[in-house]
Amino acid sequence: MAKYKEIELPGDLYYDRENHIWAKLEDGKIRCGVDQFGQKAAGSVAYLKIKPKGGNAIKLKPFGTLEAGKYIGPLKSPVGGTILEVNQNVLDNPSLVNTDPYGAWMVLIEPSNLEEDLKDLVHGEENVQKWLEADYKKYEEEGLFAKE
Amino acid sequence: MPQILFSAPSIKRYETSEFKPEGNSFFAVSITGSACGLKCSHCLGKILSYMKATTTKESLYRFAKGLYSRGGKGLLVSGGSNRNGVVPMRPFLKTLEKIKREFNFKLVAHIGILDKETVAEIKESGIDRVMIDIVGSEDTLRDVCHQKREMADFEETLSILCKYELKVVPHIVIGLDFGKIKGEFNALKLVCKYPIYSLVLVGILPLLSTPMYGIKPPSPEEMKDVFIRARELFPDKPVMLGCTRPMGPHKIKTDIFALSAGLNGIAYPSEGIVSRARDMGYEPQFSEVCCSLYEP
Numbered sequence: 001m002a003k004y005k006e007i008e009l010p011g012d013l014y015y016d017r018e019n020h021i022w023a024k025l026e027d028g029k030i031r032c033g034v035d036q037f038g039q040k041a042a043g044s045v046a047y048l049k050i051k052p053k054g055g056n057a058i059k060l061k062p063f064g065t066l067e068a069g070k071y072i073g074p075l076k077s078p079v080g081g082t083i084l085e086v087n088q089n090v091l092d093n094p095s096l097v098n099t100d101p102y103g104a105w106m107v108l109i110e111p112s113n114l115e116e117d118l119k120d121l122v123h124g125e126e127n128v129q130k131w132l133e134a135d136y137k138k139y140e141e142e143g144l145f146a147k148e
Numbered sequence: 149m150p151q152i153l154f155s156a157p158s159i160k161r162y163e164t165s166e167f168k169p170e171g172n173s174f175f176a177v178s179i180t181g182s183a184c185g186l187k188c189s190h191c192l193g194k195i196l197s198y199m200k201a202t203t204t205k206e207s208l209y210r211f212a213k214g215l216y217s218r219g220g221k222g223l224l225v226s227g228g229s230n231r232n233g234v235v236p237m238r239p240f241l242k243t244l245e246k247i248k249r250e251f252n253f254k255l256v257a258h259i260g261i262l263d264k265e266t267v268a269e270i271k272e273s274g275i276d277r278v279m280i281d282i283v284g285s286e287d288t289l290r291d292v293c294h295q296k297r298e299m300a301d302f303e304e305t306l307s308i309l310c311k312y313e314l315k316v317v318p319h320i321v322i323g324l325d326f327g328k329i330k331g332e333f334n335a336l337k338l339v340c341k342y343p344i345y346s347l348v349l350v351g352i353l354p355l356l357s358t359p360m361y362g363i364k365p366p367s368p369e370e371m372k373d374v375f376i377r378a379r380e381l382f383p384d385k386p387v388m389l390g391c392t393r394p395m396g397p398h399k400i401k402t403d404i405f406a407l408s409a410g411l412n413g414i415a416y417p418s419e420g421i422v423s424r425a426r427d428m429g430y431e432p433q434f435s436e437v438c439c440s441l442y443e444p
Contacts, residue, residue, distance in 0.1 A: 041161070043198055044356040047396035065419070067395035069355065070198050072416050073163035095356050141214065143175050143200025144161070147182060 002128040004136050007037050010102065011125035014118060016060075016078040017135070022102065023078040023121060028114065030079050033090075033105045034066070034097050037132065041139060043069030043146030045097040048090060050075070050106055055083045057109045059117055064106060066097070070146040079117040081109040152430040153413030154422060155439040159199070159224065159391065166422035173436035174254070175215060176224040177202040179240050184228025188293045189359045190324060190352055196228055205243040212247040222254030222276075222437050223247070233261040233297040238269060245273040256317075256438050261297055262305045271312045277440040278309055279348070282318045282339055285331025292325055299338070306342050315345035317440040319390065322374050323352035323366035332374050336381050346386035347378060348440060349411075351393030351402060365394040368401035375409035388413040388439045415439050 002009040009015065013035075014023040020038025024031045039045065050064035057063050062074035063083065085108040090096050096104035111117060122131050139145050156162040157174035181201035182193040202208035212223060225244065227235045237259055247253055257270065258279040270278060282302055289295045309316045320335045339347065351371055354360045371393070378387045389406040393399055400418040407414075407425055414421060422432050435442070 044194070046353065046394075047399075049396070067399070069160075069194070069353075071161045072395075073161060098356060142172070142218070143177070143211065147197040147201070 002125055002132050004129070004132045007040065007132060007136065009035055009037065009128050009132055011128055013102075014078065014121035014123045015128060015131070016076065016120075017122050017131055019076045019078075021076065021078050024105075025118075026108075028111070029084065030081070030109045030111050030114070031105045032078055032107060032109065034075070034101055036101045037135065037139075039098050039101045040146065041144055042066060042071035042097070045094040048094045048097070048106070050086050050091060051083055053083055053086050057081050057083050057107065059113075066094075070144075075106065077107075077109065078121055079109055079111045080113055081111040084108045084110050149429060149431040151433050151444075152407070152425050153388070153433045153435055153439060153442050154417050154425075155413060155415045155435040155437065155442075157224070157415075157436060157438050159438075160416060162416050164417070164419045164422075166419070167417065167434060169434075169436040170219075172215070172218045172220055174222045174224070174438055175200060175211075175220065176226060177208060177211060178227045179203060179208065179225060179235070179237065180227040182228070185231040186229050186233070186294045189326070190292065190321075191355070192358045193228060194355050194358060196226070199224075199226060205240060208240060208243050209247060212251060212253065216251040216253070220251075220253070222256070222441070224256045224258060224438055226258035229260045231296065233295050233301065235260045238266050241269045241273045244275060248274045254437055254441050256440050259305075261301055262308065264308055267305075267308045267312050267314070271314055276315065277317050277345065277438070278314045279317045279319055279440060280306060280309070282306070282320055282335045283324065283331055284320070284333065284335030284338060285325065288325040288331050303338055306339070306344075310342045310344070316342070317346050317348055318344055319348045319350060320374075321350050321352055322371050326360060327352060327354075327363045327365045329366055329370050329374070333377060336374070336378055340381045344385060346388060346412075346440060346442060347382055348388045348390040349374060349378060350390040353392045353394060365398065368398055368405055371402050372405035372409060375406055375411055379410050386412040386442050386444055388442065389415065390439060391415045412444065413439050413442055
């Protein structure tokens, strides 16, 4: 588990470094959501919209949108593929993104180019720790965090 | 072709397929951090916590200098009120004057109750716009904003600000009283007696962990009624739909009503609103600073 201040990023997950989307590899499929750092930067999440099951997930293109106190914008897919499942519970209760970021998965994707796509994600406790610390300091200095 | 302003200051990170600001242009700082003596029911200081805390003159200057080095263009300076409804802005005014001089920043101050001496100092500091929340119901002021002050006190501040010829931008929160329309039309009537620079309308956003979480906000149709009345009362002043309002499908509908009511600008427009504005014959303008800085 990478940890810095109040943020915890599980070391077994993969992360999109720009968009703070976590990705969990499950039998060749990818489950993803917003990581704890991302939810802290977004503030209270008020609304989520996610592409329906069967839709295309295009790497670094939106699979949905998120509206929160400090962020209004796309949720970008960490991998390309097809959306197999959408978490209706998080759509109905968007604040789960804040209260349980790793339980609040958003989509399960059948990847089309998994091996290549994973190369662009941060993985491994040491790498995640370094990235977390550097990004935290940047966000703090630039006033990008919502302090709950 | 009439113009309409779409603004997205970097107070929030924002991106749609129609408008993607570069970021780092215009931030909000709180000179009290998340501390507030009023803890209004819709906020509990949470909105302040979304701002960069600069609680000393040194930290304010340091943040402004860093922002300037990253290409920043200005600051919204806000803070919590004390129990008397006063945002303690005065000790920071000389620093703001210096920031303006050195970095050529656009500065917007969100204030509460002020006396003449402080208004004179604000004028001297060169602050570009002064924002003040106007509530049109004594009940709402007392029960939601926990103010000991009355509407007349806020009107007095508005009057002094205008007397000193500051560019005043009152804010009216639609649905502030737990989602009900209560003093909004009264607030419009109060404000229209003064030579304000522009008017900003925002909608209540029920925030998590506040007493307003889960309330039903005013419907887009109710918000539209306020937009239309504001447009009637301020035919020659910019009237903007500001940073905050309920989100999701509500926001899309509200933004469409703002267009049809002829408001002059929309902050953080919903996806599709820019193209809809074009279809309605507007010429969109884009800004990465606070909508109060709009110059028609």
